[in-house]
Amino acid sequence: GEDVEQSLFLSVREGDSSVINCTYTDSSSTYLYWYKQEPGAGLQLLTYIFSNMDMKQDQRLTVLLNKKDKHLSLRIADTQTGDSAIYFCIISGGSNYKLTFGKGTLLTVNP
Amino acid sequence: DVKVTQSSRYLVKRTGEKVFLECVQDMDHENMFWYRQDPGLGLRLIYFSYDVKMKEKGDIPEGYSVSREKKERFSLILESASTNQTSMYLCASSFPSPDEKLFFGSGTQLSVL
Numbered sequence: 001g002e003d004v005e006q007s008l009f010l011s012v013r014e015g016d017s018s019v020i021n022c023t024y025t026d027s028s029s030t031y032l033y034w035y036k037q038e039p040g041a042g043l044q045l046l047t048y049i050f051s052n053m054d055m056k057q058d059q060r061l062t063v064l065l066n067k068k069d070k071h072l073s074l075r076i077a078d079t080q081t082g083d084s085a086i087y088f089c090i091i092s093g094g095s096n097y098k099l100t101f102g103k104g105t106l107l108t109v110n111p
Numbered sequence: 112d113v114k115v116t117q118s119s120r121y122l123v124k125r126t127g128e129k130v131f132l133e134c135v136q137d138m139d140h141e142n143m144f145w146y147r148q149d150p151g152l153g154l155r156l157i158y159f160s161y162d163v164k165m166k167e168k169g170d171i172p173e174g175y176s177v178s179r180e181k182k183e184r185f186s187l188i189l190e191s192a193s194t195n196q197t198s199m200y201l202c203a204s205s206f207p208s209p210d211e212k213l214f215f216g217s218g219t220q221l222s223v224l
Contacts, residue, residue: 008151031210042115042201042215043154050210088153090213099213103153 002026006089006102013110018076020105022089025070031092032065034074037104038085046074046087076107084109114138117202117216124223130189132219134202140214141207143185145169145177148199148218160185161207192223 003025012018024032030051035043049056049063049072056063062075076083089102118133136143144159146169156169158177166177174196178186185204189196202216 033212035213035215040217042217043203043213044215045212048210048212099156101154103151 002029002091002093002098002100004089004091004100004102006087006105008103009106009108011108011110012079014079014081016079018074018079018083018107018109020074020076020087020089020107022072022074022102023070024072024089024091024100026091026093026100027067027070029091029093032063032072033088033090033092034061034063035088035090036085037088043088079107079109081109081111083107115202115204115214115216117200117219119219120217122219122221124189124192124221126193126223128189128192128223130192130221130223132187132189132200132202132221134185134187134204134216135183136185136202136204136214137183138204138214139182140204141182142205143179144203144205144213145175145185145187146201146203147171148201154201157187192221194223197221197223 005023033048034046036046037043060077064073086104088104091100115136145157146154148154160166160179176188200219203213205213
C-alpha cells in the first residue's frame with residue numbers, strides 16, 4: 001500500500017527558514033496536504049497542492065512537489081516560536097477514504 | 112466558524128468498561144472519521160462513515176464499533192476498554208470530494224486503567 005515517510009524531528013532557530021520533507025510511494029496521488037497540530041489540539045489544514053503543480057506559495061509557506069522523486073516539502077520562512085508544532089504530510093489517492101498520513105515531524109523553534 | 116466538537120477532552124476509564132466517544136460537526140459534511148494517534152505511530156484510521164447509518168472499517172477496527180444515527184454525529188464505542196486502547200482519539204469530517212479538506216476536532220485523550 002501507500003507509504004509516506006517524514007523525519008520525526010526538526011529544530012531551528014527563530015528567524016531561520018524551516019524545511020520539512022516528505023516522501024511517498026504512490027504515483028497516482030492527486031492531492032498532497034500539510035497539516036499542523038499544535039500541542040493538545042487537533043490537526044489544522046495549512047496548505048495543499050494538486051499533483052499537476054510543482055510549487056505553491058502562501059505567505060510564509062512554500063510547498064514544493066517533485067513528482068519524479070515523489071518528494072514533497074514545506075518551507076516556512078522566518079520561522080517563529082508559534083510555528084512550533086507537529087507537521088503532517090498527508091497524501092490523497094483521490095478520495096477521502098484513501099488518505100495516507102506521514103507520522104509527523106515535530107518542529108521545535110528555539111529563541 | 113466551522114466546527115468539529117468532541118464531547119470530552121480527557122477521559123479516564125477502567126478496563127472492561129464500555130466507553131462512548133462522541134463527535135458532532137456543524138458543517139453538514141457527509142464523511143466522518145475516527146482516528147487514534149499514538150507517539151511514533153502517527154494517526155491510524157479506525158472507522159469512517161460516508162452517510163447516515165453507513166460505516167466502513169479503517170485500518171485498525173478491532174475492539175471498536177461506531178454509530179451514525181444522524182448526519183452530524185459520529186460515535187466511537189469501545190465495547191470493553193483495554194489498556195492498549197489508551198490513546199488520543201481524533202474525529203474528523205469532510206465533504207465527499209477529492210479536494211475537500213478534513214476538519215478535525217481537538218481530540219479526546221483516553222486513559223484506560
